[in-house]
Amino acid sequence: MTQPSILLDGLPVPFVDGQTIMDAAMAADIFIPHLCHHPEFKPQGSCKLCTVKANGRYVSACTLPARDGMEVENNSPDLNDKRRTLLQMLFVEGNHFCPSCEKSGNCMLQALAYELEMLSPHFDQFYPNRAVDASHPEVLLDFNRCILCELCVRASRDVDRKSVFSLSGRGIDKHLIVNAESGRLADTDFSWADKAAHVCPVGVILKKRSGFAVPIGKRRYDVEPIGMQVERLAARSADEES
């Protein structure tokens, strides 16, 4: 019996039962843009960057199980256009001032904006007023950059078994909270050793006193565009960014 496969932008890509379109693409070293997906965690399909067209329907590649013979459109002007608009939405929703961010150069949001040639935020900025939480001795939380991917939520709940992070509010008021009546990270059992400390794709969860260690030009996405780093993205469980 031959292995089942999908046709990804015309290319046959094999998969095993239970794999999603994203899993199959990653295993074949094909890049599908994504932010909330992480190979180690249960897919959640909220950022919608991985929107592809499967048999003519727009779907999330990270949540839709692959089916034999499925025709999937990924790298097309229409989809990249939509993904760029989604990025622009994320950029105006928060306060993303890359020049002053420690994560710059290692940030997935920024790297995807480069990959998809996003030159401006396009929409009017929301400039939300979000206070930072510097209470914890090891870690700074800068909520201005949160894209609500819930990776820290999932890591803390499913791996660390601490549930330090959660989301509250609704709609555009949705926001990240921590597991303390005071609302301060220092009053939780969070530690830099937690998995959740190392999964933020943007610059929200930052180790104190260690920023800007790598010079410009040597940072992860200075070296190579994110679209060329599929193998590393797929192997993220072992090699986590700090």
Place this chain on the structure above:
Amino acid sequence: MSEECFDAEELEELLRPVVERHNGEPLQLVQILREAQEVVGYLPAALLTATARALKLPRAQVEGVAGFYSFFHLTPPGRYRVLFSDNITDRMLGSGELLDRLCNKLWVERRKLSEDGLVSVDTTSCTGMCDQGPALLVNGQPLTRLSGERIDRISELIRAQLPLGDWPAEYFRVEDNIRRRDTLLSAEWPAGEALRAAIARGSEAMLAEMKLSNLRGRGGAGFTTAIKWESARRAACHTEADAQAGARYVICNADEGEPGTFKDRVLLSSYPDLVFDGLSVAGFTIGARKGLIYLRGEYAYLLPALRENLERRRRSGLLGRAVGGEVGLDFEIDIHLGAGAYVCGEETALLESLEGKRGIPRIRPPFPVTAGYRGQPTVVNNVETLCKAALIAIRGGAWFAGLGTKQSTGSKLLSISGDVEMPGIYEYPFGVSVEQVLQDCGAGNAQAVQVSGPSGVCLAMHEFSRSIAFEDVPTAGAFMVFGSHRDMFEVARNFAHFFKHESCGFCTPCRVGTSLVANCMDKIGKGLGTQYEINQIFKIHRLLHAASHCGLGQAACNPLFDTLQKFRPAYERRLCSLDFEPAFDLDQALAAARQMTGRDDPAAHFGFAARLPGVAS
């Protein structure tokens, strides 16, 4: 009592009976928070901590749930919490002016708690009283047919701090306003008739009748009910023991949140036995022992009567053990109250909410029929669908299939509101033309009808010959009529803000996109819009349609798209230029600095206001 300070111990005392009533079950979190709030007045931080401890849940999760629902208050909302229904039909009846009037009378600012902690005044999404608006909720109780005079009286009652029970009963009267009856609304069977008929047929035969009837879901999507029932009946439970214990569920979706819809309200108040019978028939057919009703928080006032009715059914052997005298046939019905979230009308968000979580639509597949409530096979049906199923149990599938059209069998309840002489409930066989409906309800000068609410379709005059049916104009029941004097731009703007308010925020396109289009509409409304904003709306519409996680986001720009197609001049006459203008008033942006510097020279101003057309606010 809202501004009282509670210490942690006191809160735990107050919480204990609530938690005990729900056996400390974390899946009951939404119900527990609701009931705790009733006792305490709001949900202070220490109460969330105590709740988390009692239910052995992470505190952040409890706070996340409390922060999701509109009717949960993390800060004191006032001893009198007044919420004006903000549907466009309420606005057309003058709700905006009435809200201002009440605020003036009470000396309060909208959305802000009065300094003495007595009262707060705000808006809420459609409360389902469009046939007798303008309406509001005070501490969850609906007040209908508001007028200036009534508002003045209400302000006095609040200032006198009179308990709601002592307010004139007339204020709280909710009429059925049934204007046209067909097969469903003329039904007059005693309680249990449908259930007994189904039991007499047997579950196999009942399912066969359902297939024969070709009944399709009345919640809007139009999925064939028999297929749902059959899938859930066949689907495997988690374990064989679960299957033996009847761990399948039937759920009645009474989260009637689509603005302009109120038919389920009428069915639940005047035909509750038909609803319960339908739910019992569904349970009997798929082998479930438990039925749940998810009642929207706005309809909490119906709860005492519904509970009383369930008690009556229990006494007459229609609920509990050995239902209808059939040994081994056990069936119970519980009612869950929502807490203000339109998205929970989406069936998987509803399941999340029933399980005590934030109402976020689930990833599908799996579908509820295989993995629904508590992961078990679950049927979720609309209130009206279940009533129809009860009818089919009694009169048979073939009879039902003979009504309506071939693809849309049976009848449909329409909730008619807006510019009509006789708003209310109209039951028609499927296939009736929009024109006919308009004639019957006395809509003399309609220029548009919004069918099936903001997420439905806006029909213009040239489409009035179309018919209400799944194959032509499908609907969940809302039928809002707009006379020729109405401004269709303001209609669309109201809907844009509705979706912004009700987006659950899970996925990027809907969370941010609904805000962006609402901002675009406000900019156009202020007379600052250009062709650029129109293009933006189209662009965002395409993205939301393609990439949103659920139907809410996919439909969120429909009313804008429709009105831009059919009522474009309503937008264009507001545009100030064909070029681009800022979304804010530049001159106003200098006001703070002008004040601080005391300057008023020409360089301290922009000649901006002067360039605006007359529509500027």
Place this chain on the structure above:
Amino acid sequence: MGAEREPERGAERVVVGDKRKLRLATASLAGCFGCHMSLLDIDERLFELVERVDFDRSPLTDIKHCGACDIGLIEGGICNAENVHVLREFRSHCKVLIAVGACAVNGGLPAQRNHLDLGQCLQEIYLTAPDIVGGKIPNDPELPLPLDKVHPIHEIVRIDYFIPGCPPSGDAIWKFLTDLLDGRTPRLGHPLLHFD
């Protein structure tokens, strides 16, 4: 993955591929002149540039008002009334207007004041700061009044192109301008496209 089709804000698209010498104007608004320094970083390529364009209003020419131009480069965001007037002058005189650098693109560093109240800022700076005696908020009509919030320039007028970066490198600016002058839709790939 496909260039951004940003300039959909309608309006005329200038054909800058012809051999006529074009006029170019530049200005720095709420910025630090870093983007202008980056423009100078194209070094000897400046000679090539001046063969192809004439400079109109710019810190390089000291011309005070913009005449009819083909291309306008704007550095910096909008933080005061004068910024608005200059930007509008550029928009009405330049066929193609380009936002250069992080501040023009998203407000940048100056926009970090947006979560503060302007009145309180002025009060603290000029009246209540510890070392101030007999302070007064400056009110000379010559001084431009600050806006309550800082805005990127595309929130004030229609913008045709964006060159992000803090600052964009000389190479990025050169690549962008030569694309434009040669009639190609400008593109910045790796590593020229960066936000910091």
